[in-house]
Amino acid sequence: MIELSDVHKSFGKVEVLKGITASVEKGEVVCIIGPSGSGKSTILRCINGLESYDSGDISVEGAKVDRDAASIVSIRTQVSMVFQRFNLFPHRTALENVIEGPVYVRKEPRAEALERGRALLARVGLAEKADVHPPQLSGGQQQRVAIARALAMQPKAILFDEPTSALDPELVGDVLSVMRKLADDGMTMVVVTHEMAFAKDVADRVLFIDGGVIVEQGPAKSVLNQPQHARTQDFLRRVLHPL
Amino acid sequence: MQAFWRDTVEFFPILMSGVALTIMVTIGSLLLSTVLGLVWALMRVSGIGILTGFSGGLINVIRGIPIIVLLFYLYFVMPEFGVTLTALQAAILGLGIAYSAYQAENFRAGIEAIDKGQIEAAQAIGMSWWQTMRRVVLPQAVKIVLPPYGNVMIMMLKDSSQASTITVAELALQGKLIASSTFKNTSVFTLVALMYLTMSIPLILLVRHFEKRAGRK
Numbered sequence: 001m002i003e004l005s006d007v008h009k010s011f012g013k014v015e016v017l018k019g020i021t022a023s024v025e026k027g028e029v030v031c032i033i034g035p036s037g038s039g040k041s042t043i044l045r046c047i048n049g050l051e052s053y054d055s056g057d058i059s060v061e062g063a064k065v066d067r068d069a070a071s072i073v074s075i076r077t078q079v080s081m082v083f084q085r086f087n088l089f090p091h092r093t094a095l096e097n098v099i100e101g102p103v104y105v106r107k108e109p110r111a112e113a114l115e116r117g118r119a120l121l122a123r124v125g126l127a128e129k130a131d132v133h134p135p136q137l138s139g140g141q142q143q144r145v146a147i148a149r150a151l152a153m154q155p156k157a158i159l160f161d162e163p164t165s166a167l168d169p170e171l172v173g174d175v176l177s178v179m180r181k182l183a184d185d186g187m188t189m190v191v192v193t194h195e196m197a198f199a200k201d202v203a204d205r206v207l208f209i210d211g212g213v214i215v216e217q218g219p220a221k222s223v224l225n226q227p228q229h230a231r232t233q234d235f236l237r238r239v240l241h242p243l
Numbered sequence: 244m245q246a247f248w249r250d251t252v253e254f255f256p257i258l259m260s261g262v263a264l265t266i267m268v269t270i271g272s273l274l275l276s277t278v279l280g281l282v283w284a285l286m287r288v289s290g291i292g293i294l295t296g297f298s299g300g301l302i303n304v305i306r307g308i309p310i311i312v313l314l315f316y317l318y319f320v321m322p323e324f325g326v327t328l329t330a331l332q333a334a335i336l337g338l339g340i341a342y343s344a345y346q347a348e349n350f351r352a353g354i355e356a357i358d359k360g361q362i363e364a365a366q367a368i369g370m371s372w373w374q375t376m377r378r379v380v381l382p383q384a385v386k387i388v389l390p391p392y393g394n395v396m397i398m399m400l401k402d403s404s405q406a407s408t409i410t411v412a413e414l415a416l417q418g419k420l421i422a423s424s425t426f427k428n429t430s431v432f433t434l435v436a437l438m439y440l441t442m443s444i445p446l447i448l449l450v451r452h453f454e455k456r457a458g459r460k
Contacts, residue, residue, distance in 0.1 A: 048367060049366075050363055050366060050367065073369045073371070074369075076366065076367055076368065076369040077368070077369040080367065080368070081364075081367040083360060083363070083364060083367075085360050087358070087360035087361050087363060087364035088361075088364070089361055089364070089365075089378075089379055090361075090383070091382050091383050100368065100378065101368035101369060101370075104370065104374060104378060105368055105369040105370055105374070106369075146364075149364075149368070150368075153368055153369070
């Protein structure tokens with residue numbers, strides 16, 4: 001469903017993606033792991049056109065991703081994104097955040113969007129917070145609203161960019177369990193994460209990225225339990241046993 | 244003191260006709276400068292090189308010309324190019340253009356204060372640039388921009404007196420005319436000053452209200 005082929009991307013003189021080739025099938029959960037600055041987030045940002053890429057090809061359901069083309073809007077409505085820092089609109093309530101895309105981008109009737117929005121907030125366990133503004137919510141609650149906002153677009157896939165990295169440790173679980181439910185429901189997900197337990201449990205496949213290339217990839221359990229490559233082994237050792 | 248009251252009763256109606264023009268010039272140029280300022284600011288943040296450059300250059304040109312010169316230009320020079328404006332039109336246009344530069348910089352600061360992550364979130368749900376501005380950026384920028392906007396309103400009220408230089412018979416010019424024909428400088432200019440102050444006070448209170456509201460968020 002999402003195809004990347006030999007994608008290169010530089011920021012100035014620094015090449016952050018050095019030929020990424022990967023694909024994500026419908027219904028698959030792919031976790032991208034790797035050290036900071038390895039280009040993980042950039043991959044996600046290229047997939048929905050928040051970032052341009054220099055060469056190679058990215059396509060979503062056969063449509064080429066080009067951030068300067070009009071078609072990018074339709075790609076973005078099919079591939080939602082959840083950000084590390086939630087990025088909710090603080091001047092709108094939780095419910096208004098959720099219906100913003102359906103009403104103003106997909107032109108759904110407001111009443112319908114509201115009804116669906118409430119159902120989505122209930123699905124992420126925040127039915128009673130519909131009329132609260134984001135600054136009054138905890139980080140974990142904000143992130144769940146952001147997930148509901150992403151779902152409201154009825155996307156075919158959701159990209160998660162380190163969705164729990166900005167959360168207090170005790171709030172991580174709520175967000176991960178919502179994500180696990182999504183995965184169980186068959187949502188296609190690409191998740192950049194440092195939560196190895198989540199990757200091991202939920203992901204179908206793991207990509208380990210370092211220095212702008214995919215160093216190792218495969219079924220989650222085999223990459224995480226028996227990493228083949230020395231860099232993967234080293235990274236996992238440091239993440240799992242920091243002391 | 245009694246003389247002052249007598250003069251007040253006598254001159255007040257004439258000065259009030261000046262007040263009407265002062266208010267007209269202030270509101271007219273406020274509206275114009277707001278619209279133009281918003282256009283310059285949006286051009287500046289559009290990310291399109293030619294628009295950014297154009298509005299940046301224009302703002303600097305406008306900022307570098309004294310208001311009074313701009314007014315003279317519109318009123319005395321433009322007729323030579325076949326564009327004849329009434330004094331009131333020239334005053335509103337001149338002050339509106341002059342202030343649009345400050346408004347633009349104020350609006351731009353407000354727009355740029357909005358977290359980039361929100362703009363990306365808006366893009367990520369498929370919003371166009373204009374939708375992002377209208378639905379996400381501008382509603383929040385307004386709160387940031389209002390206190391300095393209120394200050395601009397006060398400055399404009401006072402700077403509307405510069406319209407007197409191109410024969411708009413607003414408050415300051417009416418005062419000057421009465422003073423030079425009656426020699427009652429003290430009464431007249433005290434009265435004029437008090438009238439400007441009276442008009443400023445509601446605006447000053449408004450700014451304070453804006454500041455409180457902005458501080459709360």
